[in-house]
Structure formats: structure tokens, C-alpha cells
Amino acid sequence: MKKIIAATKNKNKVIEFERILSPLGYKVLSQSDAGIELEVGETGETFEQNAYLKAAAIFQASGVAVIADDSGLEVDYIDKAPGVYSARFCGKDTPYSVKNAAILEKLKEAPEERRTARFVCAICYINPKGDVIKINKTCEGKIAHTQKGINGFGYDPIFIPVNGSKTTAEMNEQEKDAVSHRGKALRSLAEELELRLDF
Numbered sequence: 001m002k003k004i005i006a007a008t009k010n011k012n013k014v015i016e017f018e019r020i021l022s023p024l025g026y027k028v029l030s031q032s033d034a035g036i037e038l039e040v041g042e043t044g045e046t047f048e049q050n051a052y053l054k055a056a057a058i059f060q061a062s063g064v065a066v067i068a069d070d071s072g073l074e075v076d077y078i079d080k081a082p083g084v085y086s087a088r089f090c091g092k093d094t095p096y097s098v099k100n101a102a103i104l105e106k107l108k109e110a111p112e113e114r115r116t117a118r119f120v121c122a123i124c125y126i127n128p129k130g131d132v133i134k135i136n137k138t139c140e141g142k143i144a145h146t147q148k149g150i151n152g153f154g155y156d157p158i159f160i161p162v163n164g165s166k167t168t169a170e171m172n173e174q175e176k177d178a179v180s181h182r183g184k185a186l187r188s189l190a191e192e193l194e195l196r197l198d199f
């Protein structure tokens with residue numbers, strides 16, 4: 001098993017990394033498993049910049065392979081908010097039931113065809129030599145009318161991927177991973193790592 005440190009403080013992301021990457025031959029360690037207690041400022045303007053900032057900081061502290069994920073929800077009706085501010089929207093420690101309710105309220109008057117949204121995931125991987133791989137993937141969908149489902153985390157109860165009727169919080173793990181922004185990005189990363197023999 002190839003070891004990778006997950007450069008994130010979000011336990012739900014670590015669970016998804018582990019779930020998607022371990023069948024592909026990778027052992028994912030959380031930052032706390034690796035004894036790294038760094039707080040990295042997300043000062044970038046894009047998902048990609050923030051993923052790189054997180055990966056680079058944890059790589060500097062550890063010197064081993066790291067993977068960072070910067071992700072969020074873009075809601076078209078409100079100019080792609082909360083976007084890179086998804087974790088900080090309505091305050092960092094505000095419960096997601098409140099954040100989700102705030103988005104539903106903003107879309108109260110939105111006609112069905114203007115409820116489009118997407119989850120975005122920027123992955124940044126750095127190998128022990130310092131080589132960098134960046135991958136961006138999205139999961140297109142729309143915003144539901146009510147919060148539904150108890151699986152997943154964050155904005156899952158209000159997001160319905162295209163061609164379906166369930167929110168990602170109503171899906172089981174396999175169903176979410178098959179269509180999610182993070183599932184697509186991590187599978188694409190694993191393919192790149194297979195192809196690049198020097199990694």
C-alpha cells in the first residue's frame with residue numbers, strides 16, 4: 001500500500017479519500033495520524049490555488065506524499081456563491097442545517113430551470129520528490145426545495161445530481177462516490193499515478 005497524507009482537517013473528506021482510494025491501493029493517513037497540527041490559511045481566489053496552498057504546506061511539514069482537496073458548492077442563481085467560501089458561508093461554525101436553509105431561502109423565488117448548481121473539487125497531489133499533480137472535477141446538478149437525507153455532510157441535503165431525484169445525502173456511499181466531484185477527481189488522480197511511473 002502506498003501511503004498518502006490527507007492534507008485536510010475535514011474528517012468527512014478523509015473518510016471519502018479512504019473509501020475511494022483504499023480499493024485502488026492507497027493507504028490514507030489523516031493529518032492527526034501523521035502528527036501534523038498545521039492550520040493553513042485559504043488565501044487563494046480559486047479552488048485550485050487553495051488546494052495547492054494546503055498540499056504544499058503539509059508537504060513541507062512532512063516530506064511524504066500528500067493530497068489536498070479544496071471544494072465547494074456553486075449555485076448559479078446567486079452568482080456561484082458560496083463557491084470558495086463554502087466552508088465559511090454564514091460563519092465557519094454555523095451548523096449546516098442553517099447554512100442549507102439560508103441557500104434555500106435565497107432560491108425561494110427561483111424558477112426550476114434556474115436552480116442549477118455544481119459541486120467542485122480541486123485535488124492537489126504532491127509526491128515525495130515534490131512533483132505536483134492538479135485535478136479539477138465537478139458534479140453538475142440542482143438545488144432541492146427542502147433539505148433531505150442524513151448521509152454525507154455539508155451541503156449534501158440540498159444538492160441533487162443531474163439525471164436523478166435524490167440528494168447526495170439520500171444516496172448511499174457507493175451512489176455518491178460514483179457521481180461526486182470528489183469521486184471523479186480521486187479516480188482520475190489514481191489513473192494519473194498509474195500512468196506516471198516516476199510518481
Ligand code: ITT
Binds near residue numbers: 070086152
Ligand atoms: P480543509 O480545508 O481542512 O480540507 P474544509 O471543510 O474547510 O476542510 P474546504 O475549504 O474545501 O474544506 O470547504 C469545502 C466545503 O464545501 C465543505 O466544508 C462543505 O461544506 C462543502 N463540500 C465540499 N464537498 C462536499 C460534499 O461532498 N458534500 C457536501 N458538501 C461539500
